[in-house]
Amino acid sequence: MSKINRRNFILTAAAAAATAKPAPVLAQAPAAAPAAPQGPFKQPPLPFHESQLAPVIGARTVTLHYGKHHAGYYTNLNTLVQNTPYASMSLEQIIVAAKNDSDRRVFNNAGQAWNHELYWTMLKPGGAKTPGGKLAEMINASFGSLDEMKKQMVTSSGTVFGSGWTWLVQDGNKLAILNTAGGDGPLTSGKTALLGIDVWEHAYYLDYENRRTDHVKAVLDNIINWDVVGSRLKAA
Numbered sequence: 322m323s324k325i326n327r328r329n330f331i332l333t334a335a336a337a338a339a340t341a342k343p344a345p346v347l348a349q350a351p352a353a354a355p356a357a358p359q360g361p362f363k364q365p366p367l368p369f370h371e372s373q374l375a376p377v378i379g380a381r382t383v384t385l386h387y388g389k390h391h392a393g394y395y396t397n398l399n400t401l402v403q404n405t406p407y408a409s410m411s412l413e414q415i416i417v418a419a420k421n422d423s424d425r426r427v428f429n430n431a432g433q434a435w436n437h438e439l440y441w442t443m444l445k446p447g448g449a450k451t452p453g454g455k456l457a458e459m460i461n462a463s464f465g466s467l468d469e470m471k472k473q474m475v476t477s478s479g480t481v482f483g484s485g486w487t488w489l490v491q492d493g494n495k496l497a498i499l500n501t502a503g504g505d506g507p508l509t510s511g512k513t514a515l516l517g518i519d520v521w522e523h524a525y526y527l528d529y530e531n532r533r534t535d536h537v538k539a540v541l542d543n544i545i546n547w548d549v550v551g552s553r554l555k556a557a
């Protein structure tokens with residue numbers, strides 16, 4: 322529903338409610354909905370101001386993405402795990418357990434909470450343009466060059482059908498590009514997530530409309546925190 326249609330719908334619904342006869346049972350019910358359960362999962366703070374990724378990612382996109390989409394996964398997850406063994410697990414443990422249990426709602430919300438925790442920490446306003454150290458060596462060994470790695474990542478992101486993620490992962494002593502669908506990520510295939518680019522439409526549509534690969538290229542070229550990406554390497 323567009324904003325305008327949504328507003329009309331709300332106005333129409335409100336008008337209808339105002340003229341409808343009051344329903345006595347509902348009228349006596351408490352006005353306030355019960356508060357969303359607190360914890361155990363809390364969204365970490367955004368490591369930069371919402372406007373600082375512009376023009377690569379606009380402030381409005383970051384505000385909605387962090388404040389509504391990412392935040393919503395914790396709200397959902399905290400509701401879903403109440404009084405279940407998941408409540409005492411880490412996000413990583415839940416992702417693996419919920420996958421085995423085929424509990425899709427828990428899996429998707431935990432997966433998305435975790436994916437986005439990585440995502441925000443891997444972005445940096447005016448980030449360094451190139452990685453260094455061991456990460457640079459491994460990129461060169463696995464792809465030939467940084468440019469080739471970025472090119473493959475951009476191309477791969479264009480092939481994600483619907484919502485998902487494109488990742489740079491470590492698999493033993495090699496790096497590789499991996500696409501995952503929906504809320505899935507590298508954890509479930511036993512690979513180490515080094516860098517994840519969100520290619521759900523909410524991540525880029527306000528700024529790039531349908532040009533997903535332009536978005537991914539701009540992110541890779543301008544706002545990657547390569548120090549954080551490199552720090553995720555495991556001894557192979």
Ligand code: MN
Nearest residue numbers: 390519521524
């Ligand atoms: Mn997202």
